[in-house]
Amino acid sequence: MRVVNLPASASAGRPHGTRVRGTRQAEAVAAVLDRLPGFCSAQQIHAELRERGEQVGLTTVYRHLQVLSETGRVDAIRDSSGEILYRRCQTDTHHHHLTCRNCGRSVEVEGKAVERWADEVAQQAGFSEVGHTVELFGLCPDCGQLPPR
Amino acid sequence: MRVVNLPASASAGRPHGTRVRGTRQAEAVAAVLDRLPGFCSAQQIHAELRERGEQVGLTTVYRHLQVLSETGRVDAIRDSSGEILYRRCQTDTHHHHLTCRNCGRSVEVEGKAVERWADEVAQQAGFSEVGHTVELFGLCPDCGQLPPR
DNA sequence: ATATCTGCAAAGACTTTGCAACCTT
DNA sequence: AAGGTTGCAAAGTCTTTGCAGATAT
Numbered sequence: 618m619r620v621v622n623l624p625a626s627a628s629a630g631r632p633h634g635t636r637v638r639g640t641r642q643a644e645a646v647a648a649v650l651d652r653l654p655g656f657c658s659a660q661q662i663h664a665e666l667r668e669r670g671e672q673v674g675l676t677t678v679y680r681h682l683q684v685l686s687e688t689g690r691v692d693a694i695r696d697s698s699g700e701i702l703y704r705r706c707q708t709d710t711h712h713h714h715l716t717c718r719n720c721g722r723s724v725e726v727e728g729k730a731v732e733r734w735a736d737e738v739a740q741q742a743g744f745s746e747v748g749h750t751v752e753l754f755g756l757c758p759d760c761g762q763l764p765p766r
Numbered sequence: 767m768r769v770v771n772l773p774a775s776a777s778a779g780r781p782h783g784t785r786v787r788g789t790r791q792a793e794a795v796a797a798v799l800d801r802l803p804g805f806c807s808a809q810q811i812h813a814e815l816r817e818r819g820e821q822v823g824l825t826t827v828y829r830h831l832q833v834l835s836e837t838g839r840v841d842a843i844r845d846s847s848g849e850i851l852y853r854r855c856q857t858d859t860h861h862h863h864l865t866c867r868n869c870g871r872s873v874e875v876e877g878k879a880v881e882r883w884a885d886e887v888a889q890q891a892g893f894s895e896v897g898h899t900v901e902l903f904g905l906c907p908d909c910g911q912l913p914p915r
Numbered sequence: 916a917t918a919t920c921t922g923c924a925a926a927g928a929c930t931t932t933g934c935a936a937c938c939t940t
Numbered sequence: 941a942a943g944g945t946t947g948c949a950a951a952g953t954c955t956t957t958g959c960a961g962a963t964a965t
């Protein structure tokens with residue numbers, strides 16, 4: 618079992634005095650992310666890069682996405698098939714997603730109420746350093762018209 | 767996902783030769799699901815079965831869960847690590863879990879506030895048939911004492 | 916010059932499928 | 941006996957890691 622639920626604070630601390638380097642690949646990945654409207658998988662992004670003539674290894678794509686997501690510069694969620702989907706953050710505050718389980722379209726939503734609730738509940742139970750996972754799924758206005766399943 | 771504390775098995779030993787619906791394996795999987803409080807992965811369920819002395823192949827566990835989920839008798843969601851988690855449908859008491867990321871201990875918490883928030887947010891966005899995934903992680907009172915990291 | 920970054924190949928983790936033997940009905 | 945069920949082994953997917961060579965600063 619892969620353990621992934623680290624606290625948001627568990628950042629990719631870099632060794633002393635180092636800094637992220639700008640490479641052609643890093644740039645290419647960022648560029649593709651910038652012009653993608655919705656959530657895309659690493660594989661889709663990789664394919665898109667190839668199509669644009671950029672030579673970037675799949676491994677590298679994964680690595681950049683991982684870092685970008687850890688540092689909060691892109692959102693990452695799982696779709697129902699288990700793939701991780703990435704998208705450039707559109708707001709810089711903490712938020713959650715309401716995703717259509719049919720077409721994948723998603724909306725960012727604020728979660729003040731949830732944050733408050735989480736903190737409150739945690740305090741009551743005596744827990745500390747509490748983080749949360751909150752995702753909403755439903756049928757978007759378009760897909761909601763169609764008969765379910 | 768970390769392992770959630772499974773209650774010690776107090777299986778009412780099923781006398782051999784008891785007639786069960788379907789097969790021994792189907793019954794065993796259903797039994798484990800029935801007494802699990804929260805979401806569990808197929809692999810956790812399989813491990814729990816072994817612990818109870820039930821010989822059920824992992825493949826079979828997956829197949830039963832798949833069917834149960836397709837027929838709507840259990841809920842299935844993906845956790846952040848990509849595993850599918852299953853839970854017996856609980857029409858009455860819907861709750862969430864606050865789990866210690868150090869020792870795995872977990873507490874059930876009510877989520878009225880979250881439900882309301884989810885419904886409200888969904889409605890505003892025009893989404894229908896909205897479900898949610900909410901899990902809280904933190905350090906329990908005991909583990910919180912220890913110096914972090 | 917050298918700490919990073921790349922990317923191929925291989926490993927890992929979870930889930931699904933092929934198929935012969937087994938068990939219910 | 942017939943047909944669904946089981947489970948080992950192997951295949952499939954997506955993602956991560958080992959490592960040697962390439963690269964940015």
